[in-house]
Amino acid sequence: MDNLPDEILLTIFDYLPPRILWSIISKVCRRWKNVVSHRVITMWDYNKVLKTHKGVVAIFGIRHQTSRQSPRGLAINFHTLNIRELVLCDNFPLGEMFMKSVHSIKTLRHLDVFTLQNLHTGYLPPPEVNSIVLNNNIQPGYLLNLARRKELKALHMYGRSQYYAVNEMSTMIVIQAKHLTHLTLRCPEISDPRWLVFSQCINLLQLQLYACWSVTANGVAHVLQLPKLQVLHITGSRMVRITALMELIPTLSRSIVELNLSASSFSSQHIALLAATLPDLRKMEVWRCDLTAADVLQLASGLTKLEDLDTDVELNSVDLMYLSEHPALKELRCLYEGEIINDELQAQSHIHVRSALTAPFPLRACGEGPSAGVLLHAHAYKPIDGVTLTI
Incomplete structure (x- = not known):
């Protein structure tokens, strides 16, 4: 690798998601950091957009500040880019002109915009975007309009996203069920019958469900056998009792390599059963368990x-x-x-x-472990946290 010219390295790196380039590849050595800097940039000041060259494939705007640049100026410059991933924070001047500019970026696949205002149907992502993070309040009808767009592979809801309309979310998941591969939700109001819609997402690779306070074993049973599932997080599921969990663990999909059961009834009684069911498990989180x-x-x-x-x-x-x-x-x-x-x-x-x-966020912040803490505190998001995925 040391003998490869920069052009070859860039060709290889183009096969990797921008987030991996930023958080991992750029940390390998000084040379790789310099190479990656021509592909992925982190903006501490949105005015730097004006100096961004066309080789950049991802922009992370992670500073909470009001840009001195006008929305029109930023929109014009975004129009000239060929980026695949765009992440912007709270005070970005989101508006009609900016969204029109974003729609002109035909290469964009992942959009994550923190905004102080409620998202409405005028702020729908471009049709080419198949991975989206909704991380603040959304107005009624937003999810239904989003569901009618082109196929959606990844949907992550962070921050204060527990305020979404549950019936609209259920409808959207049903419509997009065959396309979704990654899904992240807070579920305090999602009871057993609505968990049935998750079972229709037969192509899910990653399912992260936090604050599952209302679900019982009857609801959880719907998601444990998804055929392609590799990552499963179900936290806060205290209504799933010890004996019920004993019956559920053997039904876990054998493809799962990452499991999060924080704030659940998981205890010593389940260890041998889990080891026999998932011998290939690679990663596990168990906070607030007995x-x-x-x-x-x-x-x-x-x-x-x-x-x-x-x-x-x-x-x-x-x-x-x-x-x-x-x-x-x-x-x-x-x-x-x-x-x-x-x-x-x-x-x-x-x-x-x-x-x-x-841990990134104190246990008292969410009561369900670090993963749920990151989700709840997504306003403190940094790219290195790796809490979203690019498809």
Whole structure:
């Protein structure tokens, strides 16, 4: 790779999503960072749009500020770009002229715009966009109009998006069911009967459902056997009791490699069953579950291919030494006291250990673990968080 010219590297990088270029590829070395900078830029000032060259494929505007540039000037410059992904924050002057300009970008596939005003049907994304983040309030009718557009592959609702009309969301999912591959929702008001619509999304690869306070085992059962599902997050599902969860775990799709059961009834009784059902599980998050340190060790021992374990259980130095012998574990977040990760442990371990106290968002913010915290606090979004996907 070191001997490849920049032109070849750029050709290879063009096959990767812009977010991966920004958050991973640019961190490899100084040369790759320089190469990526010609494809992906992060704007701390929207006026920099005027200096953006045509080789850029993604723009992340992540600063919460009011741009000094007029909407007309920004719109004219966006019109000249060939970007695939556009992320802008709160105070961007979203308006008719800007949206017309966005519609002129035929290469755009992912749109994520934080706005202080309610989204209405005049702010629908261009037909070419198949991945969208709705991260604030939306006016009645927006989802129904969005559903009638071209096929939608990814829909993520962050921030205060729990205020959407549930019946409109159900209708939209039914209409787009055969196209959706990625879906993220907050579900405090979605009860069992409405979970049936998720089962129609047979091409889903990733399903993230947070704040599932109203659902019982009857509702959850609808999503566990989606044939292509690889990532499943269901948090806050306290209405799914211990015995019901025992019956549900064996029905999980064998294709799942990432599972999040934070703030659920998951306990020591379910560990062996989960290990037998999902032996290829790579990543798991279990915050606010009835687990002990011994349970975490048993969980890791049973899941021999587990690479990332995220929990709020407190572990001591002996526990960490035991986990350091795990054949696959690379990332571990847990609670631990003081400086117990000593030089000997660091020398022997291949695991990157993080404190649960330094999670991106405090547990008290959402009560359901870091993933749900990121979703709830999407106004603090940064591209490196990787909370949206480009299709």
